[in-house]
Amino acid sequence: MFEFLTSKFGELFYKLRNKGKLSPGDLDAALREIKLALLEADVNFKVVKEFLENTRQKALGQNILESLSPSQQVIKIVNEEIINILGSGSSEVSFSGRPPTIFMLAGLQGTGKTTAAVKLANFIRNKYQRKVSVIAADIYRPAAAVQLANLANQCSIDFYTEDNLNPVEISVRGVEHFRKNSSDAVVIDTAGRLHIDTEMMEELKNLKKEVMPHQLYLVLDSMTGQEAVNIAIRFNSSIEFDGIILSKLDSDTRGGAALSINHVVKKPIKFISTGEKVDEFEFFHPERIASRILGMGDVLTLIEKAEKIIDQKKAKEIEQKIMKNQLNFIDFIDQLKSIKKMGSIEKIFSMLPIKNRNKLFTNVNLGDAQFDKIEAIINSMTEQEKLKPHIIDGSRKKRIAAGSGTTAGDVNRLLKQFEMTKQMLKKFSKYGEKGFPLPF
Amino acid sequence: MQKLIKNISLIWNKFKKTDDYFWEEIEEQLILGDVSIETAQEIINNVKKYSLAENISDLEVIKDFLKKQIIFILSDNASKSITFSNLPPNVWLIVGVNGVGKTSTIAKLANYFKKQGKSIILTAADTYRAAAYEQINHFAEVLNIPVVHHQQFSDPGAVVYDSIEKAAVKQIDLILIDTAGRMHTSYNLMEELKKIKRVIFKKLNREPDEILMILDSTTGQNARIQVSSFHESLNLSGIILTKTDGTSKGGMILTIKNEFKIPIKFITDGEGLDDIEAFNPEKFTRMLFE
Numbered sequence: 001m002f003e004f005l006t007s008k009f010g011e012l013f014y015k016l017r018n019k020g021k022l023s024p025g026d027l028d029a030a031l032r033e034i035k036l037a038l039l040e041a042d043v044n045f046k047v048v049k050e051f052l053e054n055t056r057q058k059a060l061g062q063n064i065l066e067s068l069s070p071s072q073q074v075i076k077i078v079n080e081e082i083i084n085i086l087g088s089g090s091s092e093v094s095f096s097g098r099p100p101t102i103f104m105l106a107g108l109q110g111t112g113k114t115t116a117a118v119k120l121a122n123f124i125r126n127k128y129q130r131k132v133s134v135i136a137a138d139i140y141r142p143a144a145a146v147q148l149a150n151l152a153n154q155c156s157i158d159f160y161t162e163d164n165l166n167p168v169e170i171s172v173r174g175v176e177h178f179r180k181n182s183s184d185a186v187v188i189d190t191a192g193r194l195h196i197d198t199e200m201m202e203e204l205k206n207l208k209k210e211v212m213p214h215q216l217y218l219v220l221d222s223m224t225g226q227e228a229v230n231i232a233i234r235f236n237s238s239i240e241f242d243g244i245i246l247s248k249l250d251s252d253t254r255g256g257a258a259l260s261i262n263h264v265v266k267k268p269i270k271f272i273s274t275g276e277k278v279d280e281f282e283f284f285h286p287e288r289i290a291s292r293i294l295g296m297g298d299v300l301t302l303i304e305k306a307e308k309i310i311d312q313k314k315a316k317e318i319e320q321k322i323m324k325n326q327l328n329f330i331d332f333i334d335q336l337k338s339i340k341k342m343g344s345i346e347k348i349f350s351m352l353p354i355k356n357r358n359k360l361f362t363n364v365n366l367g368d369a370q371f372d373k374i375e376a377i378i379n380s381m382t383e384q385e386k387l388k389p390h391i392i393d394g395s396r397k398k399r400i401a402a403g404s405g406t407t408a409g410d411v412n413r414l415l416k417q418f419e420m421t422k423q424m425l426k427k428f429s430k431y432g433e434k435g436f437p438l439p440f
Numbered sequence: 441m442q443k444l445i446k447n448i449s450l451i452w453n454k455f456k457k458t459d460d461y462f463w464e465e466i467e468e469q470l471i472l473g474d475v476s477i478e479t480a481q482e483i484i485n486n487v488k489k490y491s492l493a494e495n496i497s498d499l500e501v502i503k504d505f506l507k508k509q510i511i512f513i514l515s516d517n518a519s520k521s522i523t524f525s526n527l528p529p530n531v532w533l534i535v536g537v538n539g540v541g542k543t544s545t546i547a548k549l550a551n552y553f554k555k556q557g558k559s560i561i562l563t564a565a566d567t568y569r570a571a572a573y574e575q576i577n578h579f580a581e582v583l584n585i586p587v588v589h590h591q592q593f594s595d596p597g598a599v600v601y602d603s604i605e606k607a608a609v610k611q612i613d614l615i616l617i618d619t620a621g622r623m624h625t626s627y628n629l630m631e632e633l634k635k636i637k638r639v640i641f642k643k644l645n646r647e648p649d650e651i652l653m654i655l656d657s658t659t660g661q662n663a664r665i666q667v668s669s670f671h672e673s674l675n676l677s678g679i680i681l682t683k684t685d686g687t688s689k690g691g692m693i694l695t696i697k698n699e700f701k702i703p704i705k706f707i708t709d710g711e712g713l714d715d716i717e718a719f720n721p722e723k724f725t726r727m728l729f730e
Contacts, residue, residue, distance in 0.1 A: 036477060039471055039477055040476065040477060040661055041661070042474075042660035042661050042662070045468060045471055045472050108658065108683075108686070109539075109541070109683065110538070110539030110540060110541055110656060110683075111539060112538065112539055140711075141575070142574070142575045142578035142579065143571040143572075143574035143575035143577075143578055144571075144575075146570070146571035146574045147569070147570045147571035147572075147574075147575070148570075149571075150570035150571055151570045154570070194685065194686050195686075195687070196686070196687055221539065221656075221658070221659075223537075223659050223660060223662040223663075223666075224658050224659065224660060225474035225658065225659055225660025225661065225663075225688060225692065226471070226472050226473070226474050226660060226688075227474075227658060227686070227687055227688040227689075228660075230687055231658075231687075248537075248538065248539070248623070250623055250625065250626075251537065251623045251624070251625055251662060251666075252624075252625050252662070252665055253660075253662040256660065256661075257660075
């Protein structure tokens with residue numbers, strides 16, 4: 001998601017790294033490049049200005065020009081500033097003493113509120129083992145309630161709405177209804193509205209007053225441009241929200257909204273939504289995203305995901321095999337299956353500190369369909385072939401292709417990919433104990 | 441939609457024209473309106489060159505030239521406006537990322553052309569999003585226009601095929617195909633759109649008459665990548681800019697037009713079915729300044 005920023009900073013720091021000492025001119029040039037990178041990433045102009053000024057002050061204040069490794073100093077300062085702007089993040093949800101704890105969502109049209117409502121409910125339920133239900137208080141958009149009902153139904157979450165009532169009545173009755181059915185929390189989905197629509201903002205204000213949510217979140221599309229800041233300011237001044245849910249982070253948006261918004265309204269980004277699937281929803285971690293922006297990848301998130309899925313004992317075995325270059329197709333398919341559980345390959349790659357990631361992606365298409373193909377090919381191999389891929393010759397390739405409904409070319413490609421993966425993994429595993437190499 | 445360039449006179453009074461600060465301020469205004477840095481610089485360089493060459497010191501003349509630059513970027517020749525094939529049904533494919541307003545825009549288009557006396561059917565080819573059919577069906581009932589739909593999660597290509605067949609029988613003028621919102625980064629979903637396009641070609645023996653991408657004017661620089669990906673996959677015939685009733689300036693449309701030369705065909709600016717009009721570069725630019 002932050003690929004662009006990441007690669008820009010990567011370039012910049014690459015240049016800086018190769019210099020022993022920075023001249024004042026270098027600092028200016030570096031700041032200019034940072035400015036361009038941030039602006040192209042939709043960071044608000046005013047925030048960029050402040051960011052640059054802070055960075056410059058700190059750089060000068062620390063006598064950077066005379067320090068031993070000035071480039072690392074600049075990098076450190078930029079990193080700190082980005083984390084500073086991104087705010088402190090969050091990793092806990094607190095529950096009210098008198099259930100249900102009420103969460104309410106608001107935002108512009110099309111930011112993904114309805115999807116976020118179900119994702120949030122699902123997230124809280126799974127993480128805290130609580131009963132969470134949803135209420136549809138959007139009476140304007142055609143079929144909004146049906147959409148929420150369907151989504152809720154798909155993941156067995158209780159749903160409430162009622163026709164011919166206003167949003168306040170629906171919400172109040174909904175909360176009462178779920179209090180009786182002993183829900184620990186409810187999530188209220190509201191209609192999308194423009195921040196300059198006084199009538200609709202008034203409605204929202206009133207809704208907040210009557211329902212008194214424990215947490216009120218603004219759902220913000222991460223692809224929003226310079227106006228993100230003004231949208232947040234307007235919503236905050238009329239309903240003072242508690243935090244932000246940043247949606248659609250599965251796009252390749254440069255994510256500048258995240259960088260500027262809580263800096264301006266002083267409200268934390270609480271959650272991020274990273275895909276169409278219900279469970280693609282997580283807490284927001286500023287350090288992780290900052291490190292991602294700086295080209296260090298989001299290894300932390302990846303490790304956390306992997307830990308949830310990968311069997312430790314098996315992982316040790318695989319590691320040994322990788323070191324000894326004995327990886328075979330049986331391990332490979334096991335690994336593919338665990339990877340699939342972690343999300344799309346693109347997402348996983350985006351978390352790794354790989355140079356030229358964008359280039360890599362234009363050359364490789366790795367969607368679920370590709371996975372299925374690979375699985376089919378491997379399943380058409382004999383046990384011998386899976387264990388000793390090198391024995392696969394021309395006629396075996398033909399047989400495998402026929403068995404898996406693919407072509408000999410596909411089989412060839414897979415064998416080649418497998419060889420490459422083995423090499424790559426071997427390289428990675430060398431860093432095993434020290435963790436991934438940082439780019440600087 | 442608000443002014444792209446605020447207080448140009450104020451900026452003018454603050455800095456002399458020869459002063460670089462004047463141009464920097466203008467650049468800042470453009471960037472705050474989501475125009476990309478490159479496009480902003482290109483526009484400013486042109487205006488600057490012109491004003492220096494002609495030794496112009498009158499703000500009104502400079503302003504005028506700035507406007508002309510923007511109008512020039514946004515304009516097309518007449519051949520790129522909406523045309524109806526004389527081999528009905530006309531088939532329009534409507535695409536875009538999630539949440540930009542595809543379904544609402546389709547309802548507005550249907551209303552727009554219904555008023556011009558065209559017969560229309562809607563194709564509910566968003567078989568993915570929960571309640572997508574219910575939403576489009578609601579509009580169809582209001583407008584009294586038929587919708588062709590299949591079950592949720594069915595093959596969108598099949599619905600499209602079906603709708604073209606039905607339209608041919610009933611001698612319908614225009615088919616508006618609503619597709620599921622998809623991230624341009626999703627390889628599989630972009631392939632699905634290509635497939636829909638192939639289905640139309642097979643059935644119609646020509647490409648869709650329009651492939652229109654819906655763009656939310658609130659979007660920032662990511663709009664460029666969105667358009668680039670959709671254009672590469674589908675060869676877009678036009679863009680519809682939505683939600684211009686917000687406070688975003690929609691400046692990214694300048695960058696997109698400048699770079700991809702894809703015509704902007706309509707803009708929408710409200711929740712009502714009538715809140716749509718053909719894109720007019722002069723009017724749009726005037727709105728940016730006044």
